[in-house]
Amino acid sequence: MTPRLLTIPISHYCEKARWALDRAGIAFAEERHLQVIHIWKAWRAGGGRTVPVLVTDGAILTDSTAILEWVNGRMPPGERLYPDAVASEVRRIEEWLDTGLGPDGRLWMYHETLPTIEDLGPWANAGVPDWERRAFQAAGRVLDPVIRRYLGVDENAAATALRDIDRVFDAIAGMLADGRPYLTGERFTAADLTFAALSAPVTVPAGYGLELPPLDALPRAMADEVERLRAHPAGVFATRLYAEQRR
Ligand SMILES: N[C@@H](CCC(=O)N[C@@H](CS)C(=O)NCC(=O)O)C(=O)O
Incomplete structure (x- = not known):
């Protein structure tokens, strides 16, 4: 099967x-x-x-x-994504990103995009059944308060999430500061994959598994932050991982 x-x-x-x-x-x-x-x-x-x-x-x-x-x-x-020599370090980094960067990036992204979420339908709805697409368009305005309440999205939470994302980006840049090509050394692992995928809400990378909106389709304030984080050494790293490893 x-x-x-x-x-x-x-x-x-x-x-x-x-x-x-x-x-x-x-x-x-x-x-x-x-x-x-x-x-x-x-x-x-x-x-x-x-x-x-x-x-x-x-x-x-x-x-x-x-x-x-x-x-x-x-x-x-x-x-392998968890090479034996570095497997425990890879799992530690993955868990750290899964529980921090993952929820923070999502919360911040929803805060920025919910006000104009219907405009992102062509990207957000790609490949879902037609009836779901129609429901999304009809429910756009209703989704905003529902998702805000469900994920605890508000101005303060979004600002805190963005600060925490900055800290993660600085920490990732610190790990790479000795010139290593990947987070745990010479090989691409689950740690790198997790970082690149989970940073997508703030880097909006080319090469994602489906087409993402171009920056000019995003709210201006969000696009500005994306440009700032793409230029951060960790953002440059994430972009490189998508270009070289997302085959
Ligand atoms: N720890 C889970 C997190 C997955 C997760 O949070 N998925 C989100 C989509 S980004 C979801 O299904 N959220 C809906 C919900 O929490 O009900 C994993 O790594 O798979």
Whole structure:
């Protein structure tokens, strides 16, 4: 059976899983759904309330890290995402980014985009069923308060998230300061993949698993921050990872 990957297509955690599967050359069928509808779909597939969920012959994987570990076990030793020599360091960095940069980037991105979310429909809705696309257009205004309340999005939280993102970017730049090409040394690992994917809300990279809006389609204040963070050494690193490693 071809594994099924349930996603919110634009979600950065879903991109993390999709990138790993693509990298390993594992065929999968992506089933794309919109926010809120994903809860029902994830639950029906045997998952929790978040996506990505990967449904395979032998297991239902309900978290992006579990999906990367599953993919890792199917890769030749020389290409693994958690190379033995640095595996514990890679897992530590991944967990740190999953629990910090991931939620912070998403919160900040929603704060910036919710006021004009309908304008982003062509990108946010790519590949979801038609009825979901129509519901999104109809519900645009309603989504704003629902998502704000659900994720605790407000001005203060967004400012704090952006400050924390800056700290993560500085820490990533610090790890690379000795000239190493990747976070744990000479090899691309799950730590690098996780950083590049989870920084997407603030770098809006070319090469993402689906087309993202150009900067001039984003609210001006958001585009300015994206340009600032793209120019940060960690943003330059994320852009390079997409250019060189997202095949
Ligand atoms: N730790 C989870 C986080 C996944 C996650 O937060 N997914 C988001 C999409 S970006 C989601 O499904 N959010 C909806 C919800 O929390 O109900 C993972 O790594 O897979």
